[in-house]
Amino acid sequence: GEDVEQSLFLSVREGDSSVINCTYTDSSSTYLYWYKQEPGAGLQLLTYIFSNMDMKQDQRLTVLLNKKDKHLSLRIADTQTGDSAIYFCAETQNTGGFKTIFGAGTRLFVKA
Amino acid sequence: DADVTQTPRNRITKTGKRIMLECSQTKGHDRMYWYRQDPGLGLRLIYYSFDVKDINKGEISDGYSVSRQAQAKFSLSLESAIPNQTALYFCATSDSGSGARDYTFGSGTRLTVV
Numbered sequence: 001g002e003d004v005e006q007s008l009f010l011s012v013r014e015g016d017s018s019v020i021n022c023t024y025t026d027s028s029s030t031y032l033y034w035y036k037q038e039p040g041a042g043l044q045l046l047t048y049i050f051s052n053m054d055m056k057q058d059q060r061l062t063v064l065l066n067k068k069d070k071h072l073s074l075r076i077a078d079t080q081t082g083d084s085a086i087y088f089c090a091e092t093q094n095t096g097g098f099k100t101i102f103g104a105g106t107r108l109f110v111k112a
Numbered sequence: 113d114a115d116v117t118q119t120p121r122n123r124i125t126k127t128g129k130r131i132m133l134e135c136s137q138t139k140g141h142d143r144m145y146w147y148r149q150d151p152g153l154g155l156r157l158i159y160y161s162f163d164v165k166d167i168n169k170g171e172i173s174d175g176y177s178v179s180r181q182a183q184a185k186f187s188l189s190l191e192s193a194i195p196n197q198t199a200l201y202f203c204a205t206s207d208s209g210s211g212a213r214d215y216t217f218g219s220g221t222r223l224t225v226v
Contacts, residue, residue, distance in 0.1 A: 008152060035215075042116070042202055042217030043155075088154065100215070102147075104154035 004103035006089050011109040018076040020106045022089030025070060032065060034074045035088040037105065043088060046074070076108075084110045115139050118203050118218035125193050125225055133188045133221050135203030141216070142208055144186035146170075146178060149200040149220070158201075161186055162208070193225040 006022045024032070029051050035043040049056045049063045049072075056063045062075040076083055089103040116137045125131050135144065142163050147155040157170030159178040167178060175197060177189045190197055203218040 004154075040219070042204075042219050043215070044217070045215065102155040104152055 004089055004091055004101050006087075006103040006106045008104065009107050009109070011111065012079050013111050014079060014081055016079055018074075018079045018083065018108055018110075020074045020076075020087050020089075020108065022072040022074075022103055023070055024072065024089070024091050024101075026091065026093045026101075027070070028093050029091040031092045032063075032072050033088075033090040033092075034061075034063065034072075035090060035102075037086040037088065039085075046087075079108075079110050081110045081112055084108055114219065116203055116205055116216050116218040118201075118221050120221060121219065122222045123224070125223070127194055127225055129193050131190045131193055131223070133190075133201055133203075133223070135186045135188070135218060137184050137203075137205045137216070139205050139207075139216055140183075141205035141214075142183060143206045144180065145204040145206070145215075146176075146186070146188045147202045147204060148172065149202060155202065158188065190223075190225075193223075195225045198223060198225050 004024045012018045031048050033048040034046045036046045037043045047058050047061050047063055049065050054065050060077045064073045086105040086107050088105045090100055092100045119134045145160045146158040148158055149155050156172050158172055158176050159170050161167050161180045164180050179187050201221045204215050206215045
């Protein structure tokens, strides 16, 4: 299968941590990504992780990869109202052509 | 100027009309893509092109066609628009072999078919 699945909504209070989860099915995945989409805009790459890593940290963002369970998460520390957006998980599969599959997106609401 | 420019930004068209969405890029990327975004379904790939002479169908190509006029230009046509083609359409570009690490998306075209 080629599914990338994520929950559709997450609501947090300003200052709390947000954790957005994603599961994928293809074990040939090479890279996994988190993209952010703000209203009226296209997707922008937030961060990515290579499949042989289990963690990557970049300022307020922490990506955790559990390859055994095919689970990817994005943790945003000290969530701000400006973090309100849709977050897409994506994977690039090494199936004779490097195909990239996107999840449906998680809409993050940050309450002041 | 934006790296990936899509025109028009918004369009309302009638059922049965032919419509073209255009995409141009200044990234110098060789790969270009058309995606469709529907609420709850994420991004679905319509067509992609790895260079000017290469056109490939994505997962939902029925009812659409594309033209890669130059390395920098990739247009999407709806030959006879129908209401379930109402969606947000994104063009994206990338460099060879880099996966989605350098995907650059346009701002999208919101298409409504009435």
